[in-house]
Amino acid sequence: MPALQSMRHSFRSLAFAALTLAYGGSASAAGTQESTSLPWRDARQMVLVLTDGWDATSGTLQRFEFRDGRWQSEASAAPITVGRNGSAWGAGLHPAQAQGPVKQEGDGRAPAGIFTLGEAFGYESKAGTAMPYRPMHATSYCIDVPDSPLYNRIIDTREQGEAAAKGSTEPMRLDLHNDGDPRYRNGLVIGHNPNATPRGGSCIFAHLWRKPGEATAGCTAMASETMDGLLAWLRPDARPVFVLLPREEYARLVHDWRLPETTP
The missing domain is CATH 1.20.5 (Single alpha-helices involved in coiled-coils or other helix-helix interfaces)
Structure with a gap:
């Protein structure tokens, strides 16, 4: 037996x-x-923004680096603000989602999903970052006019002509156009709506906040020390990505999208 x-x-x-x-x-x-x-499979740096829901106007930002086969935190979570009406699915590297609001021009929501990080910009001639940097001038505008052929692009009217910025509400030297406004003193372009689909949403940045807790028109705003640390840390060769998600969506997608395993 x-x-x-x-x-x-x-x-x-x-x-x-x-x-x-x-x-x-x-x-x-x-x-x-x-x-x-995954289109972001080669990313080695990730900026992760989490909010408490689609209508939340504030959240946290944390930096992660991919080492030894996993995402590892590079700094503690810092407070940020997003759109005055919260967030909504944007157009980026991630696949389209069946549920949840969808970003549209002028809706006051920050785009959610996974996006490339583009050039840094600011008021000074140079900045402390390895990212490509573009100084802004009084003649610099981001075009948020949906039927413009330059929609969702930063232009200089000295090159494209003053008519190219007609109707734009996004001068990039806010300090000169809005009584010393510091918000665009340092910033990063977030790669939302890269195909410039009309009314899909435009001119999405990470930038400074004017005062703590103030929501945005659709960008992600933060304190100057948070931005300084972010700019100094980012490296183009690490193919950094920007991730913004409500926490419930993060929990749903964390494994499938190869995100950091622990919630900041």
Whole structure:
């Protein structure tokens, strides 16, 4: 009898192993395949912004670096603000989602999802960052006019002509156009709506806040020390991405989107 029981145990072990290979192995392979198909799979730096819901106007920002096969925190979470009406799914690197609000021009919501990080910009001729940097001038505008061929682009009217900025509400030297406004003294372009789909939302930045807790028209705003640390840390060769999600969506997508495992 002991020999028979041993044989039965061995058979069950072999059968379980076969099922594990047939199902668990396939699932693992599928997970690996899905991970390698993510457009941001090569990113080694991630700026993660989390809010408490679609209508929340504030949240936290934390920096992560991918090392030793996992995302590791580079700094503690810092307070930020987003759109005055919260956030909504934007157009970026992530696939379209079936549920939740969708970003539109003028809706007062910050775009949610995963996005590239573009050039840094500001009022000074240079900045303490390895990212490409573009100084802004009194003639610099971001075009938020949906039917303009320059929609969702920063232009200089000395090059494109003054008519190119007609109707734009986004002068990039806010200090000169709005009584010393400091918000664009330092900032980063967030790669939302890269195809410039009309009315899809434009001129989305990470920038300074005018005062703590003040919501934005759709950008992500923060304290100057948070921005300084962010600019000094970012490296173009690390292919950094910007992630903004309500916490409930983050919990739903954390594994499929290969996000940091622990919530800041």
